[in-house]
Amino acid sequence: LVAARVLHEEGRAVLVLDKGRGFGGRMAARQFGGARFEHGAHFLEARSADFKTMLEEWAAAGVVAPWYEPDPSPARGSFRYRGKPDMNALAAHLAEGLQVRRSQRVTAIRKANAGWEAVCEGQERFRARQVLLTCPVPQALDLLAAGGVSLDPADHEKLSAVTYESCLTVMAVLTGPSRIASPGLAVPEDPRLDRICDHQVQGSSAEPAVTIQTGHDFSAAGWERPRDDTAREILDAAAPYLGSAVQEYQIHGWRYCRPILGVAESALELKNNPGLFLAGDAFGGKDLEGAALSGKAAARLLLTPP
Numbered sequence: 001l002v003a004a005r006v007l008h009e010e011g012r013a014v015l016v017l018d019k020g021r022g023f024g025g026r027m028a029a030r031q032f033g034g035a036r037f038e039h040g041a042h043f044l045e046a047r048s049a050d051f052k053t054m055l056e057e058w059a060a061a062g063v064v065a066p067w068y069e070p071d072p073s074p075a076r077g078s079f080r081y082r083g084k085p086d087m088n089a090l091a092a093h094l095a096e097g098l099q100v101r102r103s104q105r106v107t108a109i110r111k112a113n114a115g116w117e118a119v120c121e122g123q124e125r126f127r128a129r130q131v132l133l134t135c136p137v138p139q140a141l142d143l144l145a146a147g148g149v150s151l152d153p154a155d156h157e158k159l160s161a162v163t164y165e166s167c168l169t170v171m172a173v174l175t176g177p178s179r180i181a182s183p184g185l186a187v188p189e190d191p192r193l194d195r196i197c198d199h200q201v202q203g204s205s206a207e208p209a210v211t212i213q214t215g216h217d218f219s220a221a222g223w224e225r226p227r228d229d230t231a232r233e234i235l236d237a238a239a240p241y242l243g244s245a246v247q248e249y250q251i252h253g254w255r256y257c258r259p260i261l262g263v264a265e266s267a268l269e270l271k272n273n274p275g276l277f278l279a280g281d282a283f284g285g286k287d288l289e290g291a292a293l294s295g296k297a298a299a300r301l302l303l304t305p306p
Helices: 002-009 049-060 087-095 137-146 153-160 216-221 227-242 288-303
Strands: 015-017 030-032 035-037 064-068 080-083 099-101 106-112 115-120 125-128 131-133 163-174 193-198 209-214 246-261 276-278
Touching (some): 035 209, 080 087, 209 227
Parallel strands (some): 015 099
Antiparallel strands (some): 030 035, 163 209, 163 246, 193 209
């Protein structure tokens, strides 16, 4: 979305294809039981001046707000921002005015005349002079293989080495407040759990609600287990932090939660495949800041004359 926004503002005709029903991938929000959840990323944090400027612009637009300062020391001090009212609001803001086709699952990318063709489920096809893939790298490689695209050996080796953590996420509506204090984020000692976010304390949910995210080892080991069994184990592990009964819950799995091993470049044009680009959080960074800066870098590559 960041790349598409930059290209759109430069006057390029841009079409975004997204297999999801909403915008933003892991900048995901869900509502049920009268509560609001962020079951993907919980905050944005700037380490670079470029991303700090972006956060300030989004705060002025009313789609993010300062949440808390994790380390107030002069050397490290920076605010974490939350979405307003949730992280998905920022994704929707970035998509404003763009041509976006949601629930559009691409099955292959292949060469077509002087450009590229995206083949979708149902055999609908879209052609463009340039294509940017920002899905997880293993999915991008599958799309290219399905389209018969041959990669330069160095590109293939680099991209095949990219690996990701997985994450299982339980969203629970509580009958009363949790035991999690302000600012609403806890990092449990239990190795099965990665973090717990209280959305009522955080300020995004009117009703008591928590999102519990698991660590990679637990997620990977239990990925094929029945999800309801896993959800109950996660809730039991988180019980000391909840303090109230669970009224209702749902579970979601992120197979590609965050990169473990990424790519040094912020964005990549594939050798011997002019007009075909890759970007995302695995390129030059492992979080939302890295994803946003990768999007900007990719847009600059697309705008550079061949």
